[in-house]
Amino acid sequence: MEFLVDYAGFLLKLVSIALVIGFLLAIVASGKRKSQPGSLSVTKLNDNYDAMKASLDSQLFDKKVLKNLDKEKKKKDKLDKKASKKAEVTTKKRLYVLDFDGDIKASAVETMREEITAVLSVAKPEDEVVLRLESGGGVVHGYGLAASQLQRIREANIPLTVCVDKVAASGGYMMACVADKIIAAPFAILGSIGVVAQIPNVHRLLDKSLIDVELHTAGRYKRTLTMLGENTDEGREKFKQDLEDTHGLFKRFVSGQRPQLDIEAIATGDTWYGSEALENKLVDVVMTSDAYLVSNYAEADVIHIAYKQPKGVAERLGLSFFSALEYKAVSWVSKLTQTRGY
Structure with a gap:
């Protein structure tokens, strides 16, 4: 028995x-792979739509009807091919669809900038970029960069449409307003044109416990408010x-x-639902992103x-739990510190 215990320990x-x-070894391999570029996924949504329609047709119609539908489709495809061959170029425009799901740090800008670079390398003025945007806002510098990335599309003279199905508030709306056209679902939340910052202060608690905190700065306004030190009226006013x-x-x-906005009336930090946002000129059309894309399937390649970024060590080893924990911790600290946010 002792031998088995020792062997198990060994x-x-x-x-x-x-x-x-x-x-x-995984860490070493990760260091070597950092220089590797990510991969670009390209999916033609028209094909997915046609496949779903064909599957539903096969369940709803008898063979005779299906045969007629198939004959009509082949005839239409033949005419389209003939017209395209006659023009010697494909006249069908393209809709490039991107997604941005924003967190407090606007982390998705890292992938969006790559997607925009790829699209701008092939897009033509007659094409269109559609961004499906969801964000409640976050840090100023993150969403400022995200909005600047979208401005690259406008500067290239490519039409930009932003679709909001749930929320584009604060920094999210800062991104959306860059578009030529903003489309929002009826109950999507838009607006919140304001700035917020908060910071807890435990100075009095530390003072009662006879704990001193020394803060040394060079520059009058290097640190206006702190969590641990005693805050002054001058620091509050500067903040x-x-x-x-x-x-x-x-x-x-x-x-x-969006010069059509009454900015002083709108920039109060308030929010509006899609239909109300249309009345206040925050958006141009009330419609879901799905409805907008489907309406373009017939005349454009969507x-x-x-x-996709290369996976890090934590993801490859199945330690995504720690990444999620880190994200929650950063979000909590950001809300408690004096980081300004849209």
Whole structure:
């Protein structure tokens, strides 16, 4: 029995060593793969739509009707092919569909910038870029960069349409307003043109516990408010002024993109549902993104573009739990600190 216990202990140590070595090798391999580019996924949504329609037709109609439908489709395809051959070029325009699901850091901008670069390398002025946007906003610099990436499409003279099915508020609306056309679902939430920041302060608690916190800065406004030190009225006023300055920058940006807005009436931090947003000129059309894409299937090739980043070590080893935990922790700290956000 003692021999078996010792042997089991030996095997356990051996497995532990193997796991550590495997983890170290994975880290080394990850370092070597960092320079590798991601992959671009290209899906023609028309084909998916046609496949679903054909599947439903096969269940609803008898063979005679299906035969007639198939004959009509072949005839239409033949005419389209003949017209295209006669023109010697494909006259059908393309809709490039991108997705942006925004978090507080606007992390999705890292993939969106690659997708935009890819689309701009082939898109023509008669084509269109459709961004399906969902975001409640976040940090100023993250959403400022995201909006700037969308401006690249406008500068290339490619029509840009933003579709909002659920929410495009604060920094999300900052992105949406860059578009030539904003489409929102009836109950989508839009607006929140304002700036918010909050920071807890535990100075009095530390003071009662006879705990001193020293903060040394070079520069009068290097740190206006702190979590641990004693805050001053001068620091509070400077902090509030910074928020007002950022809000002014936000209003000027939105007003420059959508001059039809009554910016002073809209930029109160309030939000509106899709139908109300249309009345306030925050959007141009009330419609779901699905309805908009389906309406274009007949006259355009609707192509979904998605850039996939190379997976990190944590993902490859099935440790995505720690990534999720880190994200939650960063979100919580960001809400408690003085990071300004749209």
